[in-house]
Amino acid sequence: MAERILPGLPAAPGVATGRARVLAAAIDSGPVADRDEELARARAALAEAGAQLEALAARLRAEGRGEEAEIVETGVLMAADPALDAALEAAILTDGLAAAAALVRACAIHADAIAALGDETLALRADDVRSLGRRAAALAATGASASGGSAPPAAGAPTVLIAEDLGPADVAELSPDVVAIALAAGGPSAHAAVIARGLGIPMVVGAGAGVLSLDGDVLVDGDRGEVVAEPARQVAERRAVVARGPGRTRDGEPVRILANAAGSADVRVALTAGAEGVGLLRTELAFLDAPAWPDEAAHRAALEPVLHALAGRTATVRVLDFGGDKTPPFLRGTDARGIALLRSAPAALAAQLRAIEAAGAGTDLRVLLPLVHGAEDVDAVRALAPRVTIGAMLETADAIGAADEIAAAADFLSIGTNDLTADVLGADRFAPGATATHDPRMVRAIVRAGEAAAAHGRVLEVCGEAASDPRMIPLLIGAGVTELSVGAARVGETWERVAAVDSRDAARLVRAAANAPDAAAVERLLGQAGHAGGERLDGPGRIVPAGRQP
């Protein structure tokens, strides 16, 4: 079939290609036999839709997605609105409509009344009422929600979700295989678009009824506002991010590119960009306002959506790294941090470990311990979770000094360069301005960690900011680091930087850098090595290919 462009409006930026999956509108089966029974069925569906939205809002809050939770909560309130119930009653008892049709009609009447008030904010609410109607109608007609049920379906091939319209909750609970959205109707300022933008999912709205009959491959260009049916391969490649294979250096040494994440939105962005999994899940961020240690159920509620999105992939879950700037109210006044603080609350540690093991059952699960001081930290956790792969974070000069015994006890090592740089260089991690991580003292610390990992046959990961710093990447690879865990938005450029490094050159470079007198000398070494590799560094975070230098 030839390529066809269906113009619409850009609603969330980015470009992605996937197989079309068209969501059908709910259809009632057969005539209404008993109107009272039908009304009871419609009311039950509306209540169930409200309950689904409430559960979704709670999950979003636990993931630290408060703004999205608030949007979804609007639907919860509306589901209980007596005016909506009155419209539903009239549609069924007076007009004889079946439950699904009555729900759609009652919500549409209610939405039109809100929209007629002429207030922009309320107009967005009107969209949310219509989406509540679609969700409840789908429940009444089939017993499943408009987007397939409250638990996200299993991940599969990249999919473009196509529908007449979608509500904010439908977008917030999309399964991880959805890479883009195309809507026949809808507006770019609707709450659904706000959420798609937050999740980094390209979205086109108002593309007309033609999108509802698409099948096969579809490209969504959220920058131009176009839906392309059966895109020619060249078009897809020109517009979309080309899928990346596993990370490798120029001479073919594998370096896994993983992502740092705090919730499922990060995971979605990272996987779309080609990350192989998650190398650091910061679990404490969902609990910074917690009134007490989170229990097993709270951990599971926070972990399940994230680990679901990582089915079959590496999921490295760090146990709570409370303390310092991440101290919830109930821990104020304590000096302890990281695993030492958690070990002082063994029941809380055990509860989180149980939740991690249960929620991560479908993943290549690893547990990461923050601010490890010695082998006893690893041994204590292993006693509680003997079947789990345990990684130790090296984040202090003392831990680097004890790297050998820690490597002997742990299954893998991960360098937290954010804290380590501050400790080794005596710098304030939170002071404005960049810290020169490419300092010879840091290079020596990383080399020490590399030697300890090699001596015990352990994988060495880096999950601090240095993992995506183009100056540091050759030094890390030269020191024996084989996993880089980076911010979700940095996955692509990290992959490219790794692909430009020759591991043998990197090994020579790191030896020279470890003996350099200061950071400026390391920078000069890196500059020379960069030129030799056909590129040069252009300040932190940018690589300028040779021939395009200003």
Ligand code: PEP
């Ligand atoms: C680090 O210190 O490098 C790290 C990854 O942990 P966090 O930034 O969460 O302290």
Ligand code: MG
């Ligand atoms: Mg840290």
